[in-house]
Amino acid sequence: xxxxxxxxxxxxxxxxxxxxxPSLKIIATVLYIVAVFLCKSAAAFxxxxxxxxxxxxxSGVPAKVILxxxxxxxxxxxxxxxxxxxxxxxxxxxxxxxFVRVYREGVFNAVLIAVRILCLLVGSSVVLTYxxxxxMLTDGxxxxxxxxxxxxxxxxxxxxxxxxxxxxxxxxxxETDKIISAQKARGADFxxxxxxxxxxxxxxxxxxxxxxxxxxxxxxATAMECRCYRGGRGRTKMTTLRPDAADWIVLLFFALLIxxxxxxxxxxxxxxx
Amino acid sequence: xxxxELENISFSYDESAEGGETKKVIDGVSLEIExxxxxxxxxxxxxxxxxxxxxxxxxxxxxxxxLVIGGKExxxxxxxxxxxxxxxxRIGMVFQNPDNQLVTTIVExxxxxxxxxxxxxxxxxxxxVDSALQTVGxxxxxxxxxxxxxxxxxxxxxxAGVLAxxxxxxxxxxxxxxxxxxGRRDIMSTIEYLNREREITVIHITHxxxxxxRADRIIVINDGKIYLDGTAKxxxxxxxxxxxxxxxxxxxxxxFYDLSPYLDLxxxxxDIEEGxxxxxxxxxxxxx
Ligand SMILES: Nc1ncnc2c1ncn2[C@@H]1O[C@H](COP(=O)(O)OP(=O)(O)OP(=O)(O)O)[C@@H](O)[C@H]1O
Ligand SMILES: [Mg+2]
Numbered sequence: 001x002x003x004x005x006x007x008x009x010x011x012x013x014x015x016x017x018x019x020x021x022p023s024l025k026i027i028a029t030v031l032y033i034v035a036v037f038l039c040k041s042a043a044a045f046x047x048x049x050x051x052x053x054x055x056x057x058x059s060g061v062p063a064k065v066i067l068x069x070x071x072x073x074x075x076x077x078x079x080x081x082x083x084x085x086x087x088x089x090x091x092x093x094x095x096x097x098x099f100v101r102v103y104r105e106g107v108f109n110a111v112l113i114a115v116r117i118l119c120l121l122v123g124s125s126v127v128l129t130y131x132x133x134x135x136m137l138t139d140g141x142x143x144x145x146x147x148x149x150x151x152x153x154x155x156x157x158x159x160x161x162x163x164x165x166x167x168x169x170x171x172x173x174x175e176t177d178k179i180i181s182a183q184k185a186r187g188a189d190f191x192x193x194x195x196x197x198x199x200x201x202x203x204x205x206x207x208x209x210x211x212x213x214x215x216x217x218x219x220x221a222t223a224m225e226c227r228c229y230r231g232g233r234g235r236t237k238m239t240t241l242r243p244d245a246a247d248w249i250v251l252l253f254f255a256l257l258i259x260x261x262x263x264x265x266x267x268x269x270x271x272x273x
Numbered sequence: 274x275x276x277x278e279l280e281n282i283s284f285s286y287d288e289s290a291e292g293g294e295t296k297k298v299i300d301g302v303s304l305e306i307e308x309x310x311x312x313x314x315x316x317x318x319x320x321x322x323x324x325x326x327x328x329x330x331x332x333x334x335x336x337x338x339x340l341v342i343g344g345k346e347x348x349x350x351x352x353x354x355x356x357x358x359x360x361x362x363r364i365g366m367v368f369q370n371p372d373n374q375l376v377t378t379i380v381e382x383x384x385x386x387x388x389x390x391x392x393x394x395x396x397x398x399x400x401x402v403d404s405a406l407q408t409v410g411x412x413x414x415x416x417x418x419x420x421x422x423x424x425x426x427x428x429x430x431x432x433a434g435v436l437a438x439x440x441x442x443x444x445x446x447x448x449x450x451x452x453x454x455x456g457r458r459d460i461m462s463t464i465e466y467l468n469r470e471r472e473i474t475v476i477h478i479t480h481x482x483x484x485x486x487r488a489d490r491i492i493v494i495n496d497g498k499i500y501l502d503g504t505a506k507x508x509x510x511x512x513x514x515x516x517x518x519x520x521x522x523x524x525x526x527x528x529f530y531d532l533s534p535y536l537d538l539x540x541x542x543x544d545i546e547e548g549x550x551x552x553x554x555x556x557x558x559x560x561x
Contacts, residue, residue, distance in 0.1 A: 009418075010378060010379070010418065012379070012416040012417070012418075133377075133378060133379045133382060134377065134378050135377050135378070135379065135382045163377065164376065166378065167375070167376065167377055167378050170418075170420040171372050171420065174420075215373075216372070216373050219368065219370060219373035219374070220373050220374065220376070222327075222332060222368075223366075223368055223373060223374035223376070224376060224386075225332055225361070226330060226332060226361055226365065226366040227361075227365075227376075227386055227387040227390060227434065227435070227438065228358050228361050228362055228387060228390040228391055228438065229376075229386075229390045230354075230358065230390065234392040235389055235390055235392060236388075236389055236392050236393060236394065236395060236398065237389060237395060238381075238382070238385040238388075238389060238395055238398040238399060238402065239395070240395065
């Protein structure tokens with residue numbers, strides 16, 4: 001079950017997005033997210049949805065992966081949809097059942113917000129994490145945060161910590177699965193009882209997980225020392241993706257999403273939320 | 274020429290308890306290791322093998338004694354940080370748990386980690402990474418995620434990561450312990466290739482006696498002291514002594530030892546073929 005989490009994973013490839021300079025890609029992701037949040041009318045949402053599908057196709061990330069990444073969102077999607085359908089008041093009553101009144105506006109709101117959540121999570125992970133290896137991601141972050149070194153922040157160390165954290169997500173997930181099985185074999189019960197009981201049942205998982213994380217960290221630190229790691233000083237990089245013309249064009253494309261969304265909101269304002 | 278020269282090296286983890294009951298994890302070890310040799314280190318859990326390994330590449334500094342590496346004394350207090358890092362580059366280390374030594378998620382990025390730390394030019398890093406991956410037979414996995422590889426493959430990536438730093442010596446600290454028989458065989462043949470063809474000095478720490486017999490020399494450590502030191506034949510002749518410190522011998526050696534009260538058999542037989550030949554000879558000549 002925990003293996004389904006694809007967040008923070010990277011799918012190697014040769015697409016335009018894979019080859020993009022990571023700093024610009026981070027900026028592009030922020031622009032994309034802003035554009036999604038600015039969408040108000042149905043037309044704007046249709047537009048951003050199409051763009052998102054386009055991005056997925058360009059990225060070459062398999063559809064199976066995309067669908068798998070949606071699965072953990074189902075609960076949130078169902079919850080917001082139900083909430084919006086039943087609790088939005090509007091002018092056009094579609095039907096009523098006892099005290100429940102469903103308005104047309106509610107249905108539209110529900111659909112648009114579901115689209116917003118989907119685009120936000122799928123789109124940003126396709127643009128950023130699926131197509132950027134953690135090292136590249138943290139390289140990009142390091143470049144973007146460089147100015148902070150002026151006020152004494154150790155940006156390299158921060159970036160290295162980030163990339164190691166990402167690197168250990170799959171290892172720790174695997175370990176959590178193992179610990180859960182081991183505790184179940186000892187008769188632990190994670191599925192019954194009220195919320196507090198269940199939360200307490202997590203302690204026998206968290207404690208060993210914490211202990212083993214420390215063990216991983218100590219070993220990894222020794223291994224890094226043996227491989228001559230001594231912080232950012234005098235370090236070179238095997239691959240530096242310099243921003244080229246294509247990257248700037250992609251960035252411009254993402255920047256244009258914002259005015260496009262605003263214009264669609266203003267000029268095609270039907271079913272706005 | 275000796276590559277490592279250790280003279281009365283001692284080490285203890287807690288220096289704070291000075292003068293009192295500090296437990297010496299390494300206790301007055303003196304030894305020489307030849308350049309290009311393949312040395313195996315045996316010893317029960319906690320005998321100080323890993324500690325000794327970490328002293329050899331200066332991750333730990335000996336508390337006392339003299340350490341000379343490649344003709345240069347490195348145990349003095351005047352050694353600079355750059356010299357320490359140069360020693361670490363020349364003496365690579367591969368550990369037991371593959372998951373705890375891979376720093377990044379993509380195979381080739383991980384192999385590049387060492388040379389990147391050394392400040393090597395990007396084009397040269399690329400070449401080193403490609404050739405290191407080729408050497409360990411992992412070229413086709415260059416772009417794969419490390420967490421999808423098998424244990425043996427992860428260890429080969431770890432070896433490639435060390436090779437990319439162009440070391441003169443590699444220390445394997447129980448690098449085969451977590452692997453299945455196939456992964457184990459893979460890593461052993463990679464180690465032998467590096468030693469024979471690339472003339473890299475190999476120090477292999479293991480609990481597996483069948484791996485140990487393949488080394489030129491075996492050093493047995495017990496409670497931080499050198500207990501036995503010699504060729505595989507010499508060391509495994511001392512079955513009694515080995516058993517006393519809780520160590521096994523290869524199965525053939527064990528069989529010959531147990532049979533020796535009844536048959537007049539040579540001691541220190543470590544090779545199955547050789548053992549079979551000796552037994553067949555005895556049976557033919559009817560001495561049994
Ligand atoms: N970081 C440390 N701090 C304090 N004591 C340590 C530390 N690492 C190891 N020791 C102690 O030093 C002794 C030798 O440990 P070492 O790891 O060198 O043994 P080993 O021969 O490698 O054993 P194993 O076969 O289990 O790997 C042990 O008694 C151990 O408890
Ligand atoms: Mg050890």
